[in-house]
Amino acid sequence: MKLMTVEAARAAMLAAIRRLGPVELALQDALGRMLAEDIHAVRDQPPFTNSSMDGWAVRSADGPGPRKIIGESAAGHGFEGPLSAGEAVRIFTGAALPAGADAVVIQEDARRDGETVEVPAIEPGDNVRQAGRDFRAGGRLLSEGLRLDPWRLSLCASAGRDRVRVVRPPRVSLVSTGEEVVEAPAVPGPWQIFDSGSPGLEAMLRTWGAETRRVTGVRDRREAVRDAIAAADGDLVVTLGGASVGDHDLVRAAAGDLGLDMRVESVAVRPGKPTFFGILGDGRPLLGLPGNPASAFVCAELFLRPLVAALEGRPSAPFLRSVRLVGPLPANGPREHWMRARLVPGRDGEAVEAFLDQDSSLVRVFSEADALLRRLPHAPAAAAGDAVEVLPLLRG
Structure with missing residues (x-):
């Protein structure tokens, strides 16, 4: 089989992916989705000049002294009349500033006496939020292509949106093969183990924003595997196990x-050499992952996560950063090696140490890992303190 580098394999996979179309969702259902439209303001926010404190709305030009109290302005219930010289309006945080007022004296700085209130000197604009301070009509x-997190969703709501157009969530079918694995609560036979790969991959896919359908227990029969792949619907089919040539x-x-x-x-990668990718006759892309969990999870980070991102039109290159090694590493072989590792405090910031046992x-x-440590093909031995590249893993 022809071996491709990690970068070449990922590029070939991504070249076959097309961004999914838009769908309109209720705002509360759009969390985590990618915007398929720009969001514009339909009015100023705030729509009126208002108070940032509880206190007294006044005319700053009147200077210090007593003011006649003529009414009250509360959030949602403004004072409708104008404010004239020598007058004050009781005002609360978020309430509209009465016409004629240009400042708010905070309540701690004022002294009320019946129908009057004594106020100090104040500057125009003190404790006042101007209309349109947040944004203008x-x-x-928000721009198309941004992911809606809680804060961006809140901004949509403040713009009066109850529905938004987003990129349709990618649908991924996960087909797990192999008669040697069973899923709890089934009891494994004498030659079987519990399936840990497909639950982990399904969780990874959901974390990345995909909708999933999992098909397990596919027998090691060519026709059974064929039928399972044929029946797997979605924008991407992922197989787990049976990817080699045995x-x-x-x-x-x-x-x-x-x-x-x-x-x-x-792919010239360790672990995960048997990983393959192609397009089925009906146009569905298929990613074949090895059955060993570490191989599957490493290649999911390197290939599956970028594929899901590309379906949504998001940047798909893995984010790598440089950190220092805690201990030495031997020279690497001919395949790019992604070692499970943990990030730890170092003398000059964050450092990384690889686990001793890297069996797939x-x-x-x-x-226990929170990073993958990258070793290039034929990389020489590395000493403690050398800089290496790591791919941080999303951990809770």
């Missing part, structure tokens, strides 16, 4: 029965 508040690795052949146009045959079947090691 017609202004663009007698029981049937996914490539089964996908070939469905007209697979192979774009990536194998280990789930516990991945549960």
